Ligand code: 13P
């Protein structure tokens with residue numbers, strides 16, 4: 001009989017947390033000396049999250065990047081997130097510790113392909129998940145994140161047919177929540193689609209009292225097994241609100257570092273896939289603390305954007321930031 005991976009268990013952190021290493025202290029000193037701020041996504045490694053000034057989801061990071069006064073933003077996340085920081089705050093220097101940190105979703109929607117679709121369907125209102133390139137944002141009408149997608153889609157003029165890009169899973173979830181029909185771009189997150197109903201049911205059999213949260217990038221069959229579906233940021237509030245002491249987290253496992261700090265007394269179970277106990281995004285994990293230190297020392301790799309693309313991409317992004325507040 002095939003042996004399936006056992007889910008990884010993350011018990012409460014020891015009192016006082018994890019002590020800082022010499023490398024972490026070096027990064028903190030460099031950050032101060034270089035007038036830099038470190039913004040980190042919830043999926044980053046624990047040692048990076050621990051030295052970040054702000055750890056959050058794509059939406060929180062976009063707001064934080066827009067209001068940053070520091071000369072340099074070290075963006076610990078993937079390329080489209082660092083680009084977003086540059087789009088909304090172009091006078092700051094934005095560094096990405098590893099320039100190869102991409103995203104399978106962003107790659108699934110090349111700007112030239114979207115331009116072709118728009119040329120033959122000019123009536124479409126393009127709602128773009130923030131997981132796309134600056135060139136794709138520049139062709140879109142409004143941007144969404146998993147944290148605000150339902151709210152934003154409800155504000156799209158009712159007489160316009162929507163093309164939702166590039167995540168078909170997030171798109172189908174938003175469509176079911178809002179009742180709004182949408183054409184879905186055939187893209188997905190290679191990491192989130194590895195969660196399967198069978199793997200989740202095995203985890204549930206092992207922890208029958210543990211409620212399940214899933215990210216909307218998971219397939220519909222997986223989302224249906226979850227007690228709730230939400231963005232990474234909302235997973236923090238959800239975890240705090242649960243009566244249960246053990247929770248199953250169906251997203252990239254870096255999320256659990258954030259949860260362990262913010263909800264210290266609970267035990268988190270990383271939802272397994274059929275092949276691994278702990279699902280990681282290989283792009284998010286390209287950033288390491290050594291690379292964070294090196295980018296602070298050398299002032300590169302730096303995000304650079306053509307101004308025509310940046311300014312065109314800023315319009316739908318600002319629309320999102322405004323619509324998200326009201
Ligand atoms: P969040 O906006 O929920 O953080 O998700 C970003 C992402 O890339 C999920 O894979």
Ligand code: SF4
Nearest residue numbers: 103104105189191281
């Ligand atoms: Fe992209 Fe998926 Fe990685 Fe998020 S987890 S950055 S959607 S590849």
